[in-house]
Amino acid sequence: MNLRLSVSALAAAICVAGPAQAAIENINFNGFLTVGATVSDSDVPYFNGNITDDVGFEQDSRVGLQISADINPKIGVTAQLLGRARDQDYDAVFDWGFVSYMASDAVTIRGGKLKFPTYLISDYFEVGYAYPWIRPPQEVYFSNPLTTLSGVDLLLRAPIGNADLLVQPYIGTSRGQQTLVPQFAQEVNQAAGDAFGLAAPGEIDFVNFEAENLVGINTSLTWSAVSVRAGALQTDVKAKDIGVIDADEAKFWSVGATLDWQNVVGYTEYFEREIDGLANLGFPNQKGWYATLGYRMGKFLPHITYAKLEDNDNPDDPCGTLGGNPVPCGEPLEQDSITLGMRYELGSGAALKFEAQQMNTENGRGLFTGYEISPNGNVKTDPDEVLIYSIAVDVVF
Amino acid sequence: MNIVIRNLFRLSLAAVLLAGASLANAEQVVVVHPDNPMTTIPAKDLGRIYLGKARSFPEGGRVNPINQESGSEARNSFYQKYTGLSDARVKSHWSKLMFSGKGNPPTEVAGDAAVKREVASDPSAIGYIDESSVDDSVKPVTVTR
Numbered sequence: 001m002n003l004r005l006s007v008s009a010l011a012a013a014i015c016v017a018g019p020a021q022a023a024i025e026n027i028n029f030n031g032f033l034t035v036g037a038t039v040s041d042s043d044v045p046y047f048n049g050n051i052t053d054d055v056g057f058e059q060d061s062r063v064g065l066q067i068s069a070d071i072n073p074k075i076g077v078t079a080q081l082l083g084r085a086r087d088q089d090y091d092a093v094f095d096w097g098f099v100s101y102m103a104s105d106a107v108t109i110r111g112g113k114l115k116f117p118t119y120l121i122s123d124y125f126e127v128g129y130a131y132p133w134i135r136p137p138q139e140v141y142f143s144n145p146l147t148t149l150s151g152v153d154l155l156l157r158a159p160i161g162n163a164d165l166l167v168q169p170y171i172g173t174s175r176g177q178q179t180l181v182p183q184f185a186q187e188v189n190q191a192a193g194d195a196f197g198l199a200a201p202g203e204i205d206f207v208n209f210e211a212e213n214l215v216g217i218n219t220s221l222t223w224s225a226v227s228v229r230a231g232a233l234q235t236d237v238k239a240k241d242i243g244v245i246d247a248d249e250a251k252f253w254s255v256g257a258t259l260d261w262q263n264v265v266g267y268t269e270y271f272e273r274e275i276d277g278l279a280n281l282g283f284p285n286q287k288g289w290y291a292t293l294g295y296r297m298g299k300f301l302p303h304i305t306y307a308k309l310e311d312n313d314n315p316d317d318p319c320g321t322l323g324g325n326p327v328p329c330g331e332p333l334e335q336d337s338i339t340l341g342m343r344y345e346l347g348s349g350a351a352l353k354f355e356a357q358q359m360n361t362e363n364g365r366g367l368f369t370g371y372e373i374s375p376n377g378n379v380k381t382d383p384d385e386v387l388i389y390s391i392a393v394d395v396v397f
Numbered sequence: 398m399n400i401v402i403r404n405l406f407r408l409s410l411a412a413v414l415l416a417g418a419s420l421a422n423a424e425q426v427v428v429v430h431p432d433n434p435m436t437t438i439p440a441k442d443l444g445r446i447y448l449g450k451a452r453s454f455p456e457g458g459r460v461n462p463i464n465q466e467s468g469s470e471a472r473n474s475f476y477q478k479y480t481g482l483s484d485a486r487v488k489s490h491w492s493k494l495m496f497s498g499k500g501n502p503p504t505e506v507a508g509d510a511a512v513k514r515e516v517a518s519d520p521s522a523i524g525y526i527d528e529s530s531v532d533d534s535v536k537p538v539t540v541t542r
Contacts, residue, residue: 110498
């Protein structure tokens with residue numbers, strides 16, 4: 001297990017560095033861990049291909065380790081290592097890390113690899129213990145394939161009446177991977193004269209992309225029981241895998257609110273994204289929303305979520321040309337789902353969760369990213385209705 | 398002889414009741430470093446400090462909150478009183494801040510003696526201990542509504 005190696009190497013590095021860096025005080029080690037199992041009633045893989053009709057542990061299981069240290073009262077460093085079961089057996093990656101300078105109570109500047117503040121819980125997306133669901137609603141959280149940003153942000157804080165205001169502008173670059181809808185990718189590949197070199201049928205295609213000139217802002221206003229946030233970003237996307245060499249402009253905005261009043265827990269968010277040009281093929285215009293309502297009863301938190309992913313006026317074909325052939329625009333994914341969940345507190349710092357999710361795909365695809373060739377040679381279309389059951393234990397330490 | 402035993406029994410019963418009553422009445426006291434000029438702190442500010450929403454004393458100056466041990470009765474009743482949150486919800490709150498790199502929870506120590514040591518050694522510290530543990534090493538402050 002590489003994680004253990006990396007962690008001990010890191011610990012060794014810190015120990016070696018220790019005496020020389022006597023100025024460092026308050027080194028904190030913290031961690032989080034999720035062990036989760038999933039099973040669906042469809043043989044067509046869901047999401048990144050990790051949920052199928054065989055009981056699997058790949059989708060949700062992960063472990064993270066955070067190290068933070070104060071260089072002095074104003075300057076600190078924080079970094080997180082993350083190992084996910086779906087990334088080759090928990091190979092740990094340096095998920096994010098930054099150095100922060102607290103100029104005053106109101107102003108902090110951070111630089112490095114930052115977690116992308118796209119949504120309410122994007123900052124701690126990997127820390128299952130910190131939210132009610134096993135998986136945050138994918139119809140919304142799936143829509144921004146950027147999870148981290150290399151750059152700089154500002155955390156500007158101010159009290160306004162009984163509320164705390166946070167304004168967080170950021171600038172930088174990012175890169176990542178997006179899964180292609182495979183049936184659609186095959187069609188487009190044929191239309192473009194096999195220009196993309198796609199994976200074999202049944203395999204999942206990932207498009208690597210780069211986001212440059214990324215600028216955005218995240219704002220939130222937090223009262224004791226209610227919090228609202230809004231954010232917007234703009235970036236230039238390049239994706240050489242699908243021939244997007246000249247950057248295409250992408251715009252994204254989202255709003256959301258949370259409620260935690262007495263025993264009532266609520267979350268709701270809405271987003272829209274728009275991508276011009278050839279990049280639209282991999283990232284079609286989408287919009288989506290969800291709402292979650294829960295009621296805390298002692299250690300139990302039963303909750304229900306409705307989520308919907310839709311077309312956001314995607315442009316008419318073609319969206320560009322490749323090798324002289326017109327390339328169609330992307331195909332927006334459409335689905336909705338209802339999730340019934342239960343969170344149970346296992347003492348302090350641990351939670352057990354169950355979920356049953358009923359998904360309906362509009363055009364037989366939704367977020368199902370795999371497909372199979374049936375014995376007669378036809379591509380099996382995705383099912384219209386799928387049930388997914390999940391169980392997970394989340395721990396922080 | 399019988400009378401002596403009966404009286405002893407009554408005495409011990411009274412002692413048990415008294416001990417029980419004093420436990421139930423055990424008052425938590427908020428303490429700061431003796432050099433800290435502060436004499437009162439609003440309950441709302443205290444709650445904000447222990448949730449990481451405020452990083453300074455109401456009058457200014459960096460604050461270093463000291464917590465009792467996780468799961469201890471002292472800590473649970475302190476958070477319940479000043480933030481209205483249960484232990485699990487406090488833990489969840491700090492998980493969000495900590496794992497997004499936006500703040501670390503207060504230093505945690507076990508017992509009143511350890512809290513006093515921390516507070517006595519740091520002019521920016523604040524802590525909470527049982528009334529009976531207060532001595533010259535720390536200064537009690539009044540929590541105002």
